[in-house]
Amino acid sequence: MSRLLVPLHVQSIQNLGKSQDELVYHLTAHLRMNAVYWGLTALCIMDHKDALDRQEMIDFVTSCWDDEAGGFGAHPDHDAHLLSTLSAIQILIIQDALDCVDVDRVVKFILSLQQPSGVFAGDRFGEIDTRFLFCAVNALSLLGRLSELDVEKTVGYIVQCRNFDGGFGSSIGAESHAAQVFVCVGALAILDRLDEVDVPTLSWWLAERQLPNGGLNGRPEKLEDVCYSFWVLSAMSILNKVHWIDAEKLTSFILSAQDTDNGGIADRPGDMPDVFHTLFGVAGLSILGYPGLKDLDPVYCMPADLIERMGLRKGWKNLERRTS
Amino acid sequence: MSSVSVPYAEQPQWADVVPLPQYEGVEPLAPIFYTNEYKDATDYLRGIVKTGEKSQRVLDLTKHIIQLNPAHYTAWQYRYETLLAIKSPLDVELELMDEIAIKHMKTYQVWHHRRLLMTHLLRNTDEASTSSSSRSPSQLASTELTFIARTLAEDAKNYHTWSYRQWLLAFFNDDSLWDRELDFVDSMLNHDIRNNSAWHHRFFVVFQSGVREGEKDRDRILRREFTYVKQNISLAPNNASSWNYLRGILDYNKIPYSRLTSFVQPYTVPHADVPSDLVDLEDPPPSRGAQLPSPGAIEFLADVYEEEGGNSILKATELWKSLASEHDTIRRRYWNSRMKEGLRAIQVKS
């Protein structure tokens, strides 16, 4: 069985900022802050946190501050958005540099995006999605300011997104989808409201995501994809059901999606790798107890020891770390 | 999109705008070198945003940027604000954006833009300027449903497109729109019986969006749904979506699974045992050539036995064992844990 190519993946993350002449790099400027968080977290899990320059990273994050809105954009001069604001907070906490943020203003920005229905918009343009609700809950929790959230209204929206198959969708009426299941279950875990989950039905739905080739899909009758290793497993860890997964087969599926020449992990074997799938592949392996990796907190998708020190650990359960 | 575009700096009608280059202050982890066309257009957009200009040429500029990068949300946002400011007819905008929506249907902004337009059209029906024609809001919504169907023909499981359809139906909540949804689901499932999005949509329409006129007789609706899902299981006994739908109906309406025992049984055994030329509308048998037994059916029957309790739980464990060892080995750990729970329940009783 092949191994996780840690040095190559570290190198591929270090090389991320270095090929800016490629068009795709510019077309993804709206994800730059997220990409930095994905890269940094993957490095932490592989125990190479210092592979990227700390000060340079903090400077990049602070340069994305949108002083008008009071949040972070994905890139300098971009408007503030909840996705990039959460990533910025996560990066600064991992780097122990939260003191360079005006926390009061960020909290105000986040709370201003809650809609009367209880869901959150991503920015003032008004796109709504349970993803943004999770970003808000997660960020407020990391900032120690959950007490300012209208919890009933927030939980009320999540409950309305629950479907007959036990899963959750992106908005009321939308189909269950593994990524949306993770954000809804994660938010309920942070808010200590897992009683709103139909545990047997949802756990079965999550187990049903594994395909005979070992990979996981995001919805019935769709293709497997490495990123669902995280979305599905994190939700299962929160519900204490990871042991239902065929871990050996899923591990080999993730490893088979590695780029053995240039590093990085792709969505499935043979495709182009990217930092998004690299993180979620490594994160999935960590939840499965892959040897040599650091523990990942599946609720916050951050290093587990850090979340534990902050006093935010919830009752999730990953597989025991194997020694070989 | 034209392949050769004249830079804005060389177009006299843009001479009065000062282009603003992308911020390149600190030594960033992520410096910026754009392709010339994209850089030129976005520099002019930043210049426009700075002065706050709202005009027809802003619509041209933002459309150009969106075509280059449909995820550029500032371009979308500024475009929408401009449309409202200059009272550009929104139904024309919808049509103009049809092609871009189909080309970039995986981009959320494409759908959010339409959502904003439809919301404004419904809330401001008295404003003559919002629409170029005298079509009523539900006529506009109906046109929109047709457009959505057209995009789903390109990508039948696109998540954004389906959730936009669900939003649109609930937002307009007009019986004349709901009425045609089951036919639509039918056409999608005729095309691909395994399309989970279509199954989900059916559940949403029938059970989760309120009870409409003509649907008050819930027993009739239930009979219709049972017949529908049974026929689909008969055609494709190994389709997880239809089994989930069947369970969804039962759970939602609190009906015991044992109601379906006689239907399910033939699907839990190898094909040879089934008398095949029987036409039974109540309990349609597996279609010829179907791969049997179906794990979905075995699981269902085990649930029936578990529900019965007592010694029937032993029958359930036998079925779980067959799933773990033969018919669904990838989930053997799940089936093993069901077996353990079942046996524990028996021990507690005795």
Ligand SMILES: [Zn+2]
């Ligand atoms: Zn993916």
